[in-house]
Amino acid sequence: MRAAVAADQFYQETRDLRVTGFLLFMVSDLVxxxxxxxxxxxLRNTGQGWPPPGAPHxxxxxxxxxxxxxxxSGATIxxxxxxxxxxxxxxFAGWMLATIMLGIMFLSGQGxxxxxxxxxxHASWAGSGVFGASFFTLTGMHGLHVFAGIIYLTVLxxxxxxxxxxxxxxxxxxxxxxxxxxxxxxxxxxxxxFYLI
Amino acid sequence: MxxxxxVERSAAVFFGMLVFxxxxxxxxxxWKATGVExxxxxxxxxxxxFGALLGIFAGLGIIGKA
Amino acid sequence: xxxxxxxxxxxxxHIHPEPQGFIRKYVFSIDHKIIGIQYIVTSFVxxxxxGLLAELIRIQLMxxxxxxxxxxxxxxxxxxxxxxMVWLVIVPMVTGGFGNFVFPLQIxxxxxxxxxxxxxxxxxxxxxxxxxxxxFLVGAPVAGWTEYPPVSLQGGPGTSMWxxxxxxxxxxxxxxxxxxxxxxxxxxxxxxxxxxxxLFVWAQFATAPLVMIATTAxxxxxxxxxxxxxxxVPFYDxxxxxxxxxxxxxxxxxxxxxxxxxxxxxxxxxxxxxxxFARKPIFGYKMIAFSSISIALLGFMVWAHHMFxxxxxxxxxxxxxxxxxxxxxxxxxxxxxxxxxxxxxxxQYTTAMLFAIAFIATFTLGGISGVFLAAIPFDxxxxxxxxxxxxxxxxxxxxxxxxxxxxMFYWYPKMTGRFMNETLGRWTFWLFVIGLNxxxxxxxxxxxxxxxxxxxxxxxQFQTINQVESLFSFVMTLAILLFFVNALWxxxxxxxxxxxxxxxxxxEWQIPSxxxxxxxxxxxxxxxxxxxxxxxxxxxxxxDELTDxxxxxxxxxx
Numbered sequence: 102m103r104a105a106v107a108a109d110q111f112y113q114e115t116r117d118l119r120v121t122g123f124l125l126f127m128v129s130d131l132v133x134x135x136x137x138x139x140x141x142x143x144l145r146n147t148g149q150g151w152p153p154p155g156a157p158h159x160x161x162x163x164x165x166x167x168x169x170x171x172x173x174s175g176a177t178i179x180x181x182x183x184x185x186x187x188x189x190x191x192x193f194a195g196w197m198l199a200t201i202m203l204g205i206m207f208l209s210g211q212g213x214x215x216x217x218x219x220x221x222x223h224a225s226w227a228g229s230g231v232f233g234a235s236f237f238t239l240t241g242m243h244g245l246h247v248f249a250g251i252i253y254l255t256v257l258x259x260x261x262x263x264x265x266x267x268x269x270x271x272x273x274x275x276x277x278x279x280x281x282x283x284x285x286x287x288x289x290x291x292x293x294x295f296y297l298i
Numbered sequence: 299m300x301x302x303x304x305v306e307r308s309a310a311v312f313f314g315m316l317v318f319x320x321x322x323x324x325x326x327x328x329w330k331a332t333g334v335e336x337x338x339x340x341x342x343x344x345x346x347x348f349g350a351l352l353g354i355f356a357g358l359g360i361i362g363k364a
Numbered sequence: 365x366x367x368x369x370x371x372x373x374x375x376x377x378h379i380h381p382e383p384q385g386f387i388r389k390y391v392f393s394i395d396h397k398i399i400g401i402q403y404i405v406t407s408f409v410x411x412x413x414x415g416l417l418a419e420l421i422r423i424q425l426m427x428x429x430x431x432x433x434x435x436x437x438x439x440x441x442x443x444x445x446x447x448x449m450v451w452l453v454i455v456p457m458v459t460g461g462f463g464n465f466v467f468p469l470q471i472x473x474x475x476x477x478x479x480x481x482x483x484x485x486x487x488x489x490x491x492x493x494x495x496x497x498x499x500f501l502v503g504a505p506v507a508g509w510t511e512y513p514p515v516s517l518q519g520g521p522g523t524s525m526w527x528x529x530x531x532x533x534x535x536x537x538x539x540x541x542x543x544x545x546x547x548x549x550x551x552x553x554x555x556x557x558x559x560x561x562x563l564f565v566w567a568q569f570a571t572a573p574l575v576m577i578a579t580t581a582x583x584x585x586x587x588x589x590x591x592x593x594x595x596x597v598p599f600y601d602x603x604x605x606x607x608x609x610x611x612x613x614x615x616x617x618x619x620x621x622x623x624x625x626x627x628x629x630x631x632x633x634x635x636x637x638x639x640x641f642a643r644k645p646i647f648g649y650k651m652i653a654f655s656s657i658s659i660a661l662l663g664f665m666v667w668a669h670h671m672f673x674x675x676x677x678x679x680x681x682x683x684x685x686x687x688x689x690x691x692x693x694x695x696x697x698x699x700x701x702x703x704x705x706x707x708x709x710x711x712q713y714t715t716a717m718l719f720a721i722a723f724i725a726t727f728t729l730g731g732i733s734g735v736f737l738a739a740i741p742f743d744x745x746x747x748x749x750x751x752x753x754x755x756x757x758x759x760x761x762x763x764x765x766x767x768x769x770x771x772m773f774y775w776y777p778k779m780t781g782r783f784m785n786e787t788l789g790r791w792t793f794w795l796f797v798i799g800l801n802x803x804x805x806x807x808x809x810x811x812x813x814x815x816x817x818x819x820x821x822x823x824x825q826f827q828t829i830n831q832v833e834s835l836f837s838f839v840m841t842l843a844i845l846l847f848f849v850n851a852l853w854x855x856x857x858x859x860x861x862x863x864x865x866x867x868x869x870x871x872e873w874q875i876p877s878x879x880x881x882x883x884x885x886x887x888x889x890x891x892x893x894x895x896x897x898x899x900x901x902x903x904x905x906x907x908d909e910l911t912d913x914x915x916x917x918x919x920x921x922x
Contacts, residue, residue, distance in 0.1 A: 107377075114374035118477045118550055120335050125542045129580040136584030136614060140599060143610050153605050162303040165310035165356040169317055172353065175346045176320040179339070183324075228596040231605040238588070238597065275335055282342035289349035297352065297362050 116272045123276045127283050134287055137242065138294065141235035148231060156232040157218050161296050167210035168292045171247075174203035175285035178254070182278045188268045190261070197258045200281065204251045211244050236295060243291055246284045253277055310357030318350035375551065376887040379474060379916055383881065392487075394479035395881055399486050400465030401779060404772075407457040408848070410493050414448035417441050419841055422803075422834040428824040438820035439506035440522075444496065446509030447526065451533045452493045454764045455622070458629035459568075459575060460486065460540055462771055465779065467544065467568045469872035471561065472553025472890065474883050477546040481539055488536035496529040508818055510615060513600035513608045517593060527590040534579045534586070537625075541575030544568055553871070555890035560902075562870045562894055563652055567632025570656035574621045574628070574663060582618035585611060612674055616667035624663040626760060627727075628656055630767030631698055634720050637774050638702050640868040641717040642709025645895040648701035655694035662691045672740050673747045681740055688738035695731055699724060714866070715789030719770035722797050726762025730755060733808065751811025757804045769796070769847065776851070777865050781877040782858030788850040795843035802836025863910060869894040869901055875909045885909055885916050 145151045181196035215237075219226055227237035257277045260266065266274055325343040328336060356362045383389040393399060420441050424432040433441065468476055476482050503520030505511060516523050548569045552561070561569070589611065591597040598604035600611050631652075639646040646652065668676055668684040676684075702724060711717065733755040737743050746752065769792070776784045806829045811817075815826050822830075864873040871894075875884060885908045892902035 107374075110374040111378060114550075118375070118546055121550060122478060122542055122546045124334065124338065125545055125576060129538055129542065129576045132577050132580040133584050136581045136617075137588070140584070140588060140610055140614065143613065144599070144605070144607060147607055147609075148605050161356060161362045162306040162310070165353050165362075166306045166313070168356075169310050169314045169350065169353040172346050172349045173313060173317045173320075175342065176317055176324060179324050179343065180320075183327075227591075228598070231598055234591075234597045234599055234606070238591065279335060279338065282339065282346075285349070286342050286345045289345055289352065292349070293352060297356065 144231045164296050170203050171207040174200045178281050250284050307357045314350045314354035321347040379882045394483050396464045396468045396475050403460035407453045410452035417445035422837045425830045426834045428827040430821040435820035440504035443505045454626045463568050470565050472871050473551040476543050485536040485539040488532045492529040492532035499525040513611050524593050527586045531586045534583050538579045541572045545572040560893040563635035564632035566653040567628050570660040571628045574660050578618045578621035585614035616670045620667040621663040626764045630764050633767050633771040637720040638705045639895050640866050641712045644709040647704035655697045658694045672743045716770050716773035718793045723766045730758030749811035750807045750815045753817050754807035777861035778877045783861050784850050784854045792843050792846045799836050799840025803833050874906050
C-alpha cells in the first residue's frame with residue numbers, strides 16, 4: 102500500500118515535470134516559427150511590393166480543404182485522449198488512427214501543392230526568390246513537424262497497444278496530444294499569412 | 299485543375315463546419331477542467347475552432363486572394 | 365554498507381544509483397555536479413584557445429602596418445576569437461557550468477529536472493567547439509562574430525561550419541534553459557518560497573527564459589543563413605529581394621538578450637559573495653531579485669540599439685534609445701545594493717572577494733560606456749570604432765570574466781574539497797586587474813580618436829597606444845595562466861577546506877565538499893532566506909548530512 106502511494110506520488114511529480122518541460126519546449130519551438138514568420142513579414146513589407154515579381158499562384162481551394170483536414174485531426178486526437186481517460190481503448194485507437202490518416206492526408210495535399218508550384222506554375226522553388234524562400238522554409242518546417250508528429254503518434258499508438266500506458270499513468274499520450282495540437286495551431290497562422298492576407 | 303476547385307471548396311466548407319462543431323463541443327465539455335495542460339488544450343481547441351472558421355470562409359471565397 | 369529504509373515519496377526521495385566506472389562517472393555522467401565541472405573545464409580549454417587568438421590580434425596590432433598576419437587571416441582570427449569567447453566560454457560557463465553545479469544544490473534538489481537531457485545538452489558543446497575551430501582548415505568566417513550579410517554570404521565554407529557550430533551550442537543552451545526553468549519552478553526544497561531563494565538561484569531563474577527564447581531566435585537566423593549559403597535560398601541577399609537588415613534584426617534579437625545571459629548569472633555570483641565576506645545580510649534582497657527579472661524583460665525590447673547606423677526609421681530609434689537607458693536603472697539598483705551590503709560590514713579580503721569588488725568597478729565602467737552608446741548622437745560617432753570594443757570588453761572581461769574568477773575562487777572548495785592557493789590568487793588578481801584596465805582603458809581613447817575596429821593595419825598615430833595595450837594584454841594573459849596553474853595545482857595540493865570554509869549560509873555549504881552523488885541525505889526544509897547573518901542557519905533536517913550516518917538508498921535508475 103505504502104509502495105503504491107509512493108509510486109503514485111512519484112508519478113504525479115514526474116508528470117508535472119514532464120508536462121512543464123514539454124510546454125516550455127513548445128514555447129521555444131513557437132519562437133523558432135515566430136522568427137521565420139517575422140522574417141517573412143519583414144521581407145514582405147520592406148521589399149518592392151508584394152507579391153514580388155514572378156511569385157507563383159497558390160491554390161487556395163486545395164489549401165482550405167487541406168487546412169480543414171489538419172484542424173480536424175486536432176479534434177480527433179482530442180477525442181482519442183478523452184476516450185483514453187474514459188478507459189475505452191478501442192475508441193482511442195480508432196480516433197488515433199483517424200488522426201494519423203488526416204495527418205497523412207495533409208502531407209499529401211502539401212505534396213500536391215509543392216509539385217504544382219514546382220512544375221506547372223513558373224517552376225517555383227525555394228531558391229527562386231524571397232517568396233519561395235519564406236513559403237518553402239516555413240511550410241517545409243511545418244511539414245517536417247507534421248511528419249515527425251505522424252511517426253510520434255504511430256509510436257504512441259503501438260506503445261499503447263503493447264500496454265506501456267495504463268488508464269491511470271499516461272503522460273506520454275498527453276505530451277503527444279500537446280505536440281499535435283501545437284502543429285495544428287501553427288498551421289492556423291501559416292495558412293492565414295500565406296493564403297489569406 | 300480548375301474543375302476540382304468547386305469540389306475542394308465545398309468539401310472545405312462542409313468539413314470545416316464539422317470541425318468547428320467538434321472543437322466547440324470539445325471546448326464546452328472541457329471548460330471546467332483544471333491543470334496546466336488542460337488550460338493549454340482549451341486554448342488550442344479555441345484556436346482550432348477559429349482555424350476551422352477561416353477554412354469555411356476561405357472555401358466560401360469570402361476571404362483569401364484567389 | 366548499511367542503508368536507511370526507503371521512504372515513500374516523490375522525486376525528493378528518488379535517488380540515482382551511484383555511477384560506476386570512469387565513463388559513467390566522468391564522461392557520460394548524468395550528475396549535475398559532474399556536468400557542471402565538465403562545462404567549466406571545457407569552457408576554460410576554449411578560453412585558452414580564444415585567448416591565444418586574442419594575443420595573436422594584439423601582436424598584429426603592435427605595428428601600424430601589420431605584417432604579422434595577412435589581413436584575411438586577421439579577419440578570421442578576430443571572428444573566431446569573438447565567437448569563442450561568447451558562445452564557447454562565457455555562455456556555457458555561467459549557465460551550464462556554475463548553473464549546473466551550484467543551482468540544484470542551492471535549491472535543495474537531488475539533480476536537475478531532466479538529468480539525461482542535461483547530459484545531451486553538454487555533449488552538444490565540445491563537438492560544436494571543435495567544428496568551429498576546424499573551420500580554420502577550410503577558411504574560417506571573416507565577418508566578425510556578428511557575421512553581417514552580405515560579407516557572411518561570400519566567404520568560404522567556414523562560415524557554414526560556423527553556422528552549424530553556433531546552432532549546436534544554441535540547441536544545447538536552449539535545452540539547458542528549459543531544464544533549469546522546470547527545476548527552479550518545480551523542484552525547490554519544501555519551504556523555499558520565491559522570497560527565500562538565494563540570489564544566484566534568482567539570477568539563473570531570470571536567465572533561463574532568456575536562454576530559451578532568445579537562443580531559438582538565433583537558431584532561426586542561423587538556419588536561414590546556412591540555407592542561403594548552401595542552397596541559395598534568398599533571405600538576406602538584396603540582389604534577390606532579401607534584406608541584410610533582416611539578419612541584423614534577428615541576430616540582435618538574440619544577441620542583446622545574450623549579453624544578459626552572460627551577465628545575469630554573474631550578478632548572482634556576486635550577490636552570493638558579498639554577503640558572505642562582508643558578514644552582513646545582502647542589502648535589498650527583493651530589489652536585487654526583481655531587478656534581475658526586469659533586466660531580463662527589458663533585454664528583449666532594446667535590440668535595435670545596435671542598429672542606429674543601419675538605416676532604422678527615426679521613430680523606431682527613439683524608443684529603443686529610451687528603453688536601453690531604462691535598463692541602467694535595475695542595473696544601478698544592483699550596484700548600489702552591493703555597495704550598501706559592503707557598508708559597515710566586516711569585510712574579509714579573500715581572493716574571491718577581491719575579484720567581486722573589482723567586478724563592481726570594471727563592470728560599472730562598461731555599463732556607463734553602454735549608457736553613452738545608447739544615446740543616438742554619441743552612437744553615430746562611436747559606432748564601429750574601438751570605443752565599442754572597449755565597451756564590450758569591459759562588460760565581458762571586466763564583468764563576466766571577473767565574476768567567473770570570483771565564482772571559481774568561491775566555489776572551488778565546494779567542487780574539490782580544497783582551497784585554491786590564496787597567495788597565487790592575489791598575484792592573479794592584481795596582474796589581472798592591471799592587465800585588464802591597461803588593455804581596455806586606452807581603447808576608449810582610440811575609439812574617440814576615430815580608430816575603426818576590425819582593421820589589420822591602421823594610422824601610425826595610434827601605434828604607441830596600441831603597443832601599450834598589447835603589453836598590458838600580456839600581463840592579463842600571465843594572470844590567467846597563473847589562475848590555471850593554481851587551479852590545477854590545488855586539486856591535489858591545496859589546503860583542505862572542510863565543508864563550509866567561508867561560513868556561508870546557502871544550502872550547498874551545509875553538506876560535505878565535494879558533495880556526494882545524492883547531494884542531501886534528507887531533503888532539508890527551508891525556514892527563511894539565507895542572508896540573516898546574525899541568526900542560526902535557517903534549515904531543518906540537515907543534522908545527518910555531516911555525520912557518518914548511512915547514505916540513502918538509491919531508488920532505481922532514472
